[in-house]
Amino acid sequence: MTTLTADTLSNDATLLPDTPDTARDDAGPVASPASAAAPEYLRLEGLAKRFGETQVLSQIDAEIAKGEFVTLLGPSGCGKSTLLRAIAGLNQLDDGRIVVDDEEITALPPQRRGIGMVFQHYALFPNMRVSDNVAFGLRMQKVPQEERRRRIDEVLRLVELQAHANKFPHQLSGGQCQRVALARALVVEPRILLMDEPLSALDARIRGHLREQLRDIQQTLGLTTLFVTHDQEEALMMSDRIFLMHDGRILQQGAAEELYTRPSGRHAAGFMGHYNVLLGDQARPLLGDGFDSARVALRPEALYLQPMTEEAVGVELPVRPGPGCRGVIRRRQLLGNIVRYAVACAGVVLSVDALNRSSRHLLAEESEVLVVVDLDEVQEFEE
Numbered sequence: 551m552t553t554l555t556a557d558t559l560s561n562d563a564t565l566l567p568d569t570p571d572t573a574r575d576d577a578g579p580v581a582s583p584a585s586a587a588a589p590e591y592l593r594l595e596g597l598a599k600r601f602g603e604t605q606v607l608s609q610i611d612a613e614i615a616k617g618e619f620v621t622l623l624g625p626s627g628c629g630k631s632t633l634l635r636a637i638a639g640l641n642q643l644d645d646g647r648i649v650v651d652d653e654e655i656t657a658l659p660p661q662r663r664g665i666g667m668v669f670q671h672y673a674l675f676p677n678m679r680v681s682d683n684v685a686f687g688l689r690m691q692k693v694p695q696e697e698r699r700r701r702i703d704e705v706l707r708l709v710e711l712q713a714h715a716n717k718f719p720h721q722l723s724g725g726q727c728q729r730v731a732l733a734r735a736l737v738v739e740p741r742i743l744l745m746d747e748p749l750s751a752l753d754a755r756i757r758g759h760l761r762e763q764l765r766d767i768q769q770t771l772g773l774t775t776l777f778v779t780h781d782q783e784e785a786l787m788m789s790d791r792i793f794l795m796h797d798g799r800i801l802q803q804g805a806a807e808e809l810y811t812r813p814s815g816r817h818a819a820g821f822m823g824h825y826n827v828l829l830g831d832q833a834r835p836l837l838g839d840g841f842d843s844a845r846v847a848l849r850p851e852a853l854y855l856q857p858m859t860e861e862a863v864g865v866e867l868p869v870r871p872g873p874g875c876r877g878v879i880r881r882r883q884l885l886g887n888i889v890r891y892a893v894a895c896a897g898v899v900l901s902v903d904a905l906n907r908s909s910r911h912l913l914a915e916e917s918e919v920l921v922v923v924d925l926d927e928v929q930e931f932e933e
């Protein structure tokens with residue numbers, strides 16, 4: 551667990567509103583699904599940021615609806631945290647405007663933005679009990695004791711930590727500490743919640759559970775949320791929309807299914823879903839005539855392997871199969887319900903996923919196969 555330093559303290563504490571002007575009248579949960587709400591609750595217009603010679607954010611334009619859960623996804627160093635911190639007011643921008651609910655907040659200090667933030671390292675006060683950690687922002691707002699107690703009870707119930715209110719952070723698990731950090735951000739009733747890789751420090755089992763819990767809470771409150779991760783599975787599971795970032799830009803924005811099945815270009819395909827990205831010439835033996843684009847992307851599950859041995863169990867083929875190309879299985883990885891094969895075929899090594907139906911269906915390393923493409927699932931790019 552992280553101990554508070556001057557740095558983490560200022561990061562976290564400055565985000566807690568010092569005036570109640572952004573608080574709702576009713577402290578109880580308010581359901582407002584994204585679909586029923588007006589668009590453009592949060593507008594990012596032409597945001598740009600440099601650190602020295604490095605352009606870290608360029609021309610970031612986006613609109614986020616009230617109650618939407620948007621994930622910033624992208625490789626390390628692409629600018630996700632910088633963008634989140636700029637929205638929180640922890641980074642100064644070189645250019646652009648940030649507007650929340652028709653109010654420009656670009657020049658406002660962090661504590662006047664009505665924005666809550668949860669970090670990867672939860673930065674709780676180690677010498678304070680859970681309830682006092684959560685109370686911190688309310689004390690700064692000078693909320694009367696009776697109301698403070700009510701709101702702390704309510705938010706601890708929301709994150710299922712009522713039974714731990716009197717414990718100290720060192721008596722809690724990592725997942726529980728992160729829920730305290732979430733409660734601390736929620737109790738001041740922010741207009742927008744920003745979360746910077748809040749689950750990354752947790753082990754896989756707790757992470758899975760907390761993902762669901764976070765999403766439930768966000769939907770119950772109808773809270774507009776920006777969530778940073780570099781884990782595509784997490785992004786696909788949790789988000790209303792995903793902003794895929796690359797080199798300080800938003801490469802593609804859309805619903806999870808759209809990003810996964812229709813990447814906008816080779817960089818998007820390279821990051822989503824383990825696509826095989828091939829030059830047009832490399833892919834021609836698999837695709838046959840009728841494809842002349844510069845590059846194509848093939849999803850591992852849109853490739854089918856047909857064993858060449860007679861006794862092998864047959865596999866189903868797609869409705870519109872490509873001509874088929876002979877290959878050799880170089881590696882086989884069991885990923886639970888999926889088997890991932892690396893198949894050498896026509897001068898390239900393809901990643902192919904098959905459902906792990908039974909041991910009879912498993913194909914041996916070094917065995918020969920026919921690789922068949924589902925032509926309906928070929929993504930073509932001009933560069």
Ligand SMILES: Nc1ncnc2c1ncn2[C@@H]1O[C@H](COP(=O)(O)OP(=O)(O)OP(=O)(O)O)[C@@H](O)[C@H]1O
Nearest residue numbers: 601604606624625626627628629630631632633780
């Ligand atoms: N305070 C800073 N001073 C100088 N450069 C910085 C600073 N903060 C970030 N950078 C640089 O800006 C770029 C983007 O960093 P950022 O932390 O936003 O990326 P990220 O996508 O969140 O990465 P990760 O997933 O690894 O956290 C990186 O090249 C980083 O080194």
